[in-house]
Amino acid sequence: MSSLYVMQNHVGFIKIGRSVDVDKRRRQIEMTDECTVALVAVIPDAGHDEETMLLNLADHQVIGEWFLGDELCRDCVAIEIEALCEVLGRDPPALEWPFPVASEAATEAWLDRCEQRRTVASINREYGRRIRAMAESSSSASDPSRYNDVSLWSLLWRFERQVGTIVTPKTGKKGETVLVGHREGDAVGEIVPHYSTDVTAALLLWPDADRPEAWSGSAWDCCIAALKARKARLASDGLAALWPNDAEIPVGKPYL
Incomplete structure (x- = not known):
């Protein structure tokens, strides 16, 4: 079964998704989205909850499955993870965010490159x-x-x-x-x-x-x-x- 993962990139954005090989998926994201990505949390066999979590966090969405990395979004992610773990009967993982939110200029530059890549792919x-x-x-x-x-x-x-x-x-x-x-x-x-x-x-x-x-x-x-x-x-x-x-x-x- 697939695992649910929470990742963060070098500009502070948060990514939530599912994969049967989380570390391989992290490396793929680094290549396709041209950014440094750190793993924040993995919840084994919980990939089925990805869609629900993405919908619940939609107000914080920036592009694709990337979400704002500000304090409000981090708190909302923590709430979603805690609720999921409660349903699964597990202790929630500690969420430690390795990257601060980057400057507006840095985030806009990365978003522009990301948009261009997606346009080219389309x-x-x-x-x-x-x-x-x-x-x-x-x-x-x-x-x-x-x-x-x-x-x-x-x-x-x-x-x-x-x-x-x-x-x-x-x-x-x-x-x-x-x-x-x-x-x-x-x-x-x-x-x-x-x-x-x-x-x-x-x-x-x-x-x-x-x-x-x-x-x-x-x-x-x-x-x-x-x-x-x-x-x-x-x-x-x-x-x-x-x-x-x-x-x-x-x-x-x-x-x-």
């Missing part, structure tokens, strides 16, 4: 899903809703730039139906490019530094290759490498 997962979906599908499959084009356009904005998006059908100047994408904070919509069927549009998906001058294959395969290039660029150079400045964002034509 985008990376979305790249993987879209690459797999397109690789497993057929470029010749009927797609009257242009689902793939909308998904690719949304990926660029909703996931990479973290802005709200909505796509609506409109009537073009020649009476044809066009898909217009709207971004949060942008009053003028843009026509969603035909990424999956037009090589010229598909080439817009590539990171500027990696974009080939020409593509001899299908637009579909160009899209897949472009997503793989964006995924690789994200892993090597971070999110800023995809769009170094707003002038290089691969937008579609404005809908006027």
